[in-house]
Amino acid sequence: MASTRAVLATARLRHPHPQTTLSLIKPISTPSKPQQPSQSLRKYTTTATTTQSSPRPARTSSKSRRIPLLVTAAILGSTIYYLASPPSRPTLLNTETFVPYTITSREAISPTSFIFTISPHAPNPSLPYLVPSTSSWRYPLWSVEFKQPQVQIARHYTPLPPHDDGQQQQQQQRQDPADGSLSFYVRAIGGGEMSTYLSRLGVGQDVWLRGPHVGFDVVARLGEMDNVVFLAGGTGVVPAMQVAKAVLDKSPEAHVTLLWAIRRREELQQQQASTVRKKQQPSWWQFWAATKNSGEPEELTAQLQHPSPIAKQLTALKEKHGQRLHIQVAIDEEQTHFRELDLQRAIISPGPPLSSSSSSSSSPRRSTSASGCRLHDSAMLELAPEFEAPAAADDCKCGRGAGKNLFLVSGPDGFVAHYAGPKRWLGGQQVQGPVGGVAARLQRRYPWLADDWLVLKL
Numbered sequence: 311m312a313s314t315r316a317v318l319a320t321a322r323l324r325h326p327h328p329q330t331t332l333s334l335i336k337p338i339s340t341p342s343k344p345q346q347p348s349q350s351l352r353k354y355t356t357t358a359t360t361t362q363s364s365p366r367p368a369r370t371s372s373k374s375r376r377i378p379l380l381v382t383a384a385i386l387g388s389t390i391y392y393l394a395s396p397p398s399r400p401t402l403l404n405t406e407t408f409v410p411y412t413i414t415s416r417e418a419i420s421p422t423s424f425i426f427t428i429s430p431h432a433p434n435p436s437l438p439y440l441v442p443s444t445s446s447w448r449y450p451l452w453s454v455e456f457k458q459p460q461v462q463i464a465r466h467y468t469p470l471p472p473h474d475d476g477q478q479q480q481q482q483q484r485q486d487p488a489d490g491s492l493s494f495y496v497r498a499i500g501g502g503e504m505s506t507y508l509s510r511l512g513v514g515q516d517v518w519l520r521g522p523h524v525g526f527d528v529v530a531r532l533g534e535m536d537n538v539v540f541l542a543g544g545t546g547v548v549p550a551m552q553v554a555k556a557v558l559d560k561s562p563e564a565h566v567t568l569l570w571a572i573r574r575r576e577e578l579q580q581q582q583a584s585t586v587r588k589k590q591q592p593s594w595w596q597f598w599a600a601t602k603n604s605g606e607p608e609e610l611t612a613q614l615q616h617p618s619p620i621a622k623q624l625t626a627l628k629e630k631h632g633q634r635l636h637i638q639v640a641i642d643e644e645q646t647h648f649r650e651l652d653l654q655r656a657i658i659s660p661g662p663p664l665s666s667s668s669s670s671s672s673s674p675r676r677s678t679s680a681s682g683c684r685l686h687d688s689a690m691l692e693l694a695p696e697f698e699a700p701a702a703a704d705d706c707k708c709g710r711g712a713g714k715n716l717f718l719v720s721g722p723d724g725f726v727a728h729y730a731g732p733k734r735w736l737g738g739q740q741v742q743g744p745v746g747g748v749a750a751r752l753q754r755r756y757p758w759l760a761d762d763w764l765v766l767k768l
């Protein structure tokens with residue numbers, strides 16, 4: 311569809327309006343002068359030592375008078391130092407201050423996109439995004455902010471979920487969540503301050519980040535329902551991978567359809583991408599079949615030739631979860647794209663072919679009423695920001711068996727607006743706004759969708 315193509319062609323990345331970025335960023339704290347504590351400590355100690363080591367002979371009575379004086383001075387000095395010293399800089403990732411990490415690996419995917427891994431300067435097992443004493447992530451969806459120190463701006467980036475497939479781990483650089491290292495998939499935007507800055511950094515250089523910033527609690531929102539359809543544009547695939555992993559690991563009944571729209575094949579397949587493309591040109595006798603299917607997104611399977619690092623991670627997820635994870639890819643430069651019909655298929659008939667799971671017209675399993683529930687009431691969701699506190703046990707007001715299937719859209723603003731409607735500004739923060747775009751058209755055609763499915767815009 312022409313309009314979809316236009317959106318994919320112009321929309322490059324998750325790109326918040328300047329206003330968005332401002333609202334997402336807490337002020338960048340000015341680091342306190344690091345020399346002060348040690349200077350004041352040294353000063354006091356020197357004075358005391360000098361006084362104590364004075365060789366001047368003195369009578370016993372004057373010496374005994376000096377001892378209480380020295381003790382008093384020492385106590386006074388320690389108190390002043392304790393009160394006057396600025397708190398030491400935190401080294402553990404936190405939401406208030408930026409902490410240093412070092413880039414430990416960097417891999418180009420295309421001329422404009424890359425993956426890089428970073429490790430904290432000071433390893434700490436109590437990472438705030440891990441379930442205590444485990445290597446499991448605490449949140450289904452989360453991001454961190456990086457700062458650009460020269461121009462003092464910060465932007466959000468989403469960590470790739472760690473590999474948990476044994477075979478994959480042997481082949482690739484192992485990333486142990488407990489050692490604090492994190493990997494990111496970033497696209498450098500022409501003229502983009504932060505992404506260009508990150509794209510110029512190499513292994514051994516430092517970056518500064520703060521977080522974790524917690525996104526939608528998708529597991530709590532899905533509740534007893536089983537289906538997630540995630541439409542991702544470009545690097546928006548990373549939150550899709552986070553969600554797929556969280557949901558599929560959590561429930562054996564869950565099913566995720568991931569629709570990934572990219573601009574060029576390099577994001578999916580590397581090494582002579584043009585050769586790969588040539589090989590895929592149909593021969594004359596295949597021409598009719600190819601023409602018939604042209605414009606259709608392709609299935610991602612474990613047999614994919616020359617997979618990019620992101621495709622490797624996707625196929626590993628697919629191998630682990632089998633038919634419970636269905637991945638399709640649309641490539642803008644090859645004129646394939648996700649049309650309304652593709653979304654309709656994914657949402658109306660989710661799940662593996664023989665599944666009797668929810669929402670098919672033959673065996674509907676409807677969610678219960680959600681009025682007044684912050685997790686499941688779609689009217690309340692319109693006013694919700696993308697970042698939220700993790701759900702508490704009593705947050706759901708729907709009663710037993712509650713939950714909603716989830717349709718998530720993640721990508722550049724234009725991409726999200728086309729498929730799910732634009733986000734809105736309310737009271738200085740960006741909120742979800744009403745469902746629009748392709749999703750709203752589907753809701754009008756199938757009114758029950760609005761009851762069964764929540765639409766989340768990232």
Ligand SMILES: Cc1cc2nc3c(=O)[nH]c(=O)nc-3n(C[C@H](O)[C@H](O)[C@H](O)COP(=O)(O)OP(=O)(O)OC[C@H]3O[C@@H](n4cnc5c(N)ncnc54)[C@H](O)[C@@H]3O)c2cc1C
Nearest residue numbers: 322323324325465466467468496497501502503504505545
């Ligand atoms: C929760 C969250 C998670 C994110 N995760 C990731 C991630 O994992 N990986 C990632 O690469 N990005 C991610 N982003 C987007 C990222 O935060 C930045 O917005 C992006 O890198 C651009 O920032 P910049 O400073 O380079 O560009 P800016 O300096 O903000 O923009 C500079 C110029 O480029 C234009 N521009 C910016 N973005 C685009 C675009 N997409 N298309 C066309 N023009 C554009 C602007 O209009 C402006 O004129 C995420 C955003 C959010 C909110």
